[in-house]
Amino acid sequence: MAAALEQSEWIYAKTMPQCPHWYTLRKKWSAPAPFEELVQFIRDNGYREKFGRTWFTRLDVNNFKYWTMGAPLPATILINRAEIDRPEPYDVIAPIYDSLWSTPEAEAENRAVIESLAYTEGSVLDIGCGSGLLLDLIQPRRYLGIDPSSGMLDLLKWKHPLAETVHSTFEAFYPGERRFDLIVGLFAAPSYVEPAALARIPSLLKPGGRYFLMFYRDGYEPETHKAAGVEIPFHDWRRAAKHLPDSQVSEFGNFVVLRT
Ligand SMILES: C[S@@+](CC[C@H](N)C(=O)[O-])C[C@H]1O[C@@H](n2cnc3c(N)ncnc32)[C@H](O)[C@@H]1O
The missing domain is CATH 3.40.50.150 (Vaccinia Virus protein VP39)
Incomplete structure (x- = not known):
C-alpha cells in the first residue's frame, strides 16, 4: 500500500503556495491499488493532527505525509501529500x-x-x-x-x-x-x-x-x-x-x- 502511494501521479497544488503540497485525483488514479483501499489504509494506519481548526488523519511514508479531507469513502475524490518538515x-x-x-x-x-x-x-x-x-x-x-x-x-x-x-x-x-x-x-x-x-x-x-x-x-x-x-x-x-x-x-x- 505504501508503495502504491509513492508510485501515484502527484500534482502540485498551485493555488496554495503558502502551504506547499501535492494531490492525486480519484479520476486519474493509476497506482496499483484501488483508490478507496488507499484512503482506508491512510485512515486505519495514520495519526491525528490538527491543522488550523480541523483535525486530519495523516499517514507518514518515508519523507511525505498523506491525508484526505475526511469525507465518507465514496465522496473522497483526492489524496493530499506534503513533505514532512516538522522540527526534530x-x-x-x-x-x-x-x-x-x-x-x-x-x-x-x-x-x-x-x-x-x-x-x-x-x-x-x-x-x-x-x-x-x-x-x-x-x-x-x-x-x-x-x-x-x-x-x-x-x-x-x-x-x-x-x-x-x-x-x-x-x-x-x-x-x-x-x-x-x-x-x-x-x-x-x-x-x-x-x-x-x-x-x-x-x-x-x-x-x-x-x-x-x-x-x-x-x-x-x-x-x-x-x-x-x-x-x-x-x-x-x-x-x-x-x-x-x-x-x-x-x-x-x-x-x-x-x-x-
Ligand atoms: C545519538 S544519535 C546517533 C547517530 C548516529 N547513529 C551515530 O552513531 O552517530 C541518534 C539519531 O537517531 C535519530 N532518530 C531519532 N528518532 C528516530 C526515529 N524515530 N527513527 C530513526 N532515527 C531516529 C536522531 O535524529 C539522531 O540522528
Missing part, C-alpha cells in the same frame, strides 16, 4: 554533535564498535544514521541511511555527498522490495524508535542477513542531551528486546547491543 529534537544537537565525539576516547570507542560489527561486504541500512558516523569509518558500496533530523542529515551529506539517505523516522520508513544484508542502529539511535516498530527489522533482512542495534543502558543520561541542554524521551531497551526475541544481548560501555 536532534536538529538542535546537530551543530555540536560531531565535536562532542571527536575526543581520542570517543574515536577509540567508535572504532571498537565498527570492529564488533565485523562488516565485510553487502548492503547496509543505517537506522538513525545521524551525521554519518558509520560512513566516516567504513564505506559500504550499497548504503542507505535514514534519519528524521534534517540537521543531522545535512551534516552527513556535507561529509558524504554521494550517500543515499531518506529523511524519515524508522516508523514511517517503507523500502518497497528492497532488503539488506546488515541493518545497524549505532549509538542508541534505535532507543528513539517506537519499540513495536523494530519488530519488522528481521523482515527487512536478506536471507542470512543480520542486525546490530545499540540502545542506551539503564540509568544512562545521554551526553548529547546534557551538552545541548535538551531532554529527548527514549525507550527502555527491554521493550525493544521483547519485539526482537531472537537477539543476542550484550553490553558495550553505556550501551546495550541487540544483535543476531
Whole structure:
C-alpha cells in the first residue's frame, strides 16, 4: 500500500503556495491499488493532527505525509501529500554533535564498535544514521541511511555527498522490495524508535542477513542531551528486546547491543 502511494501521479497544488503540497485525483488514479483501499489504509494506519481548526488523519511514508479531507469513502475524490518538515529534537544537537565525539576516547570507542560489527561486504541500512558516523569509518558500496533530523542529515551529506539517505523516522520508513544484508542502529539511535516498530527489522533482512542495534543502558543520561541542554524521551531497551526475541544481548560501555 505504501508503495502504491509513492508510485501515484502527484500534482502540485498551485493555488496554495503558502502551504506547499501535492494531490492525486480519484479520476486519474493509476497506482496499483484501488483508490478507496488507499484512503482506508491512510485512515486505519495514520495519526491525528490538527491543522488550523480541523483535525486530519495523516499517514507518514518515508519523507511525505498523506491525508484526505475526511469525507465518507465514496465522496473522497483526492489524496493530499506534503513533505514532512516538522522540527526534530536532534536538529538542535546537530551543530555540536560531531565535536562532542571527536575526543581520542570517543574515536577509540567508535572504532571498537565498527570492529564488533565485523562488516565485510553487502548492503547496509543505517537506522538513525545521524551525521554519518558509520560512513566516516567504513564505506559500504550499497548504503542507505535514514534519519528524521534534517540537521543531522545535512551534516552527513556535507561529509558524504554521494550517500543515499531518506529523511524519515524508522516508523514511517517503507523500502518497497528492497532488503539488506546488515541493518545497524549505532549509538542508541534505535532507543528513539517506537519499540513495536523494530519488530519488522528481521523482515527487512536478506536471507542470512543480520542486525546490530545499540540502545542506551539503564540509568544512562545521554551526553548529547546534557551538552545541548535538551531532554529527548527514549525507550527502555527491554521493550525493544521483547519485539526482537531472537537477539543476542550484550553490553558495550553505556550501551546495550541487540544483535543476531
Ligand atoms: C545519538 S544519535 C546517533 C547517530 C548516529 N547513529 C551515530 O552513531 O552517530 C541518534 C539519531 O537517531 C535519530 N532518530 C531519532 N528518532 C528516530 C526515529 N524515530 N527513527 C530513526 N532515527 C531516529 C536522531 O535524529 C539522531 O540522528
